[in-house]
Amino acid sequence: MGKTLGQSVYIENHTGAAGTLGTQMVAASANDGYTITVGGMTTHVLAPAIYPKLPYDSIKDFTTIGRIGTSSIMLVATKDFAANDIKGLIALARKGEPIQYGSWGVGSTGQFCAEILMQQTGIKMDHVPFNGIAKLAGDLLGGHISLARLDMANATPLVKDGSIKALAACGERSPSLPDVASYKEQGVPFDRSLSWAMYAPAGLAEPIARKLSAALKDALADADVKEKLLGLGITPQFVPGDEQRDINASDIAAWKQVAKDAGIELK
Numbered sequence: 001m002g003k004t005l006g007q008s009v010y011i012e013n014h015t016g017a018a019g020t021l022g023t024q025m026v027a028a029s030a031n032d033g034y035t036i037t038v039g040g041m042t043t044h045v046l047a048p049a050i051y052p053k054l055p056y057d058s059i060k061d062f063t064t065i066g067r068i069g070t071s072s073i074m075l076v077a078t079k080d081f082a083a084n085d086i087k088g089l090i091a092l093a094r095k096g097e098p099i100q101y102g103s104w105g106v107g108s109t110g111q112f113c114a115e116i117l118m119q120q121t122g123i124k125m126d127h128v129p130f131n132g133i134a135k136l137a138g139d140l141l142g143g144h145i146s147l148a149r150l151d152m153a154n155a156t157p158l159v160k161d162g163s164i165k166a167l168a169a170c171g172e173r174s175p176s177l178p179d180v181a182s183y184k185e186q187g188v189p190f191d192r193s194l195s196w197a198m199y200a201p202a203g204l205a206e207p208i209a210r211k212l213s214a215a216l217k218d219a220l221a222d223a224d225v226k227e228k229l230l231g232l233g234i235t236p237q238f239v240p241g242d243e244q245r246d247i248n249a250s251d252i253a254a255w256k257q258v259a260k261d262a263g264i265e266l267k
Contacts, residue, residue: 004215018105019043020054027061031201033208036065041109041194044248049255050107050264059249063204066213067239068196068220069229072171073113074155074180075101076164078146086117086168086186089147093123100126102140102148104133107264109194110149112255113170115262120188140164152176152233170194176233192251196234197244213241 002009014022023043029035044058056062075086082097083089093099103110106129118125128145130136133154140148141163149170150158156176159166166180171194173182183190198216200209217238219225226236239247258264 001212001215001219004218005211018047018107020047020051020056023047023058024055026199027056027201029201031063031203031205033200033204033212036198036200036212038068038196039199040196042107044197044199045195045251046107046109046112046255048252049259058252059245061202062199063202063209064241064245064248065198065200065209066216066241067237067244068198068216069234069236070172070193070195071152071232071234072169072174072182072194073109074150074152074159074166074177075113075117075168075170076140076148076150076155076159076166078140078143079162079165081146081165083167084165085181086121086183086188089167090121090123093125098126099124099147100128100145102128102130102136102145104136104149104151105129105131108149109151109170111264112258113149115258115264116170116190117183117188119258119261120183120190156233172235174233175235176230192254193247195239195244195247197239197248209241 014025019042023037023039026035026037047054048058083092101114103114111127114125114127133151136148137150137154137158139145152174155166158164159177166177168186169180169182171182173180173185200212220236220238229236
């Protein structure tokens with residue numbers, strides 16, 4: 001984006017509370033176009049669905065610049081796990097086999113993807129929340145847990161080198177793991193995109209918003225940027241800000257219902 005804007009873009013990482021602390025900081029920043037953030041499913045869709053006292057409104061407190069791309073969450077397992085796809089997993093569950101799966105925390109995209117699968121198929125799985133995705137991946141590799149949800153960045157190299165196997169993609173089939181079928185392709189009616197997008201504080205002047213949006217669109221057309229994003233399991237896909245904002249609003253309502261049905265709520 002710096003090439004198009006003609007100035008440097010500095011990155012500051014603000015961790016904590018699954019990204020919501022940094023997101024809150026941007027919401028409270030001056031709306032002059034000089035402070036923007038990259039938000040994912042957790043910060044702008046899932047957090048509003050499960051935190052009753054979230055310190056920002058992910059729709060009203062931001063100007064949506066545009067979508068960066070989409071990503072999937074992989075349902076993965078140890079190499080010796082008895083199922084190779086969703087059909088096999090359903091068969092195991094219906095035999096009465098106790099099934100545990102790990103995710104990187106309560107309220108994570110991984111847990112939500114598991115809840116979607118259970119609600120749509122009627123099977124039961126017990127959730128084992130881990131303190132971070134690195135710990136989860138390590139225990140999966142060590143055989144301490146047999147089934148897990150991993151993001152594309154962590155799942156892709158492990159699946160490609162044969163350390164683990166992938167059963168399904170929650171979201172669309174990913175170019176990073178093109179042989180792994182999506183939920184929908186395996187008969188589970190779920191086709192919502194898991195989006196990454198760029199946001200500025202609310203009230204950003206329209207000319208500045210258009211300028212930032214154009215810079216993002218240009219950056220996503222760059223071959224090197226595309227390659228980097230695909231390496232992280234993100235499929236580059238620009239969507240204008242207004243359209244992405246409306247998608248987010250619809251997704252929040254849908255995921256709130258999933259959370260309600262699953263009893264997921266964080267204080």
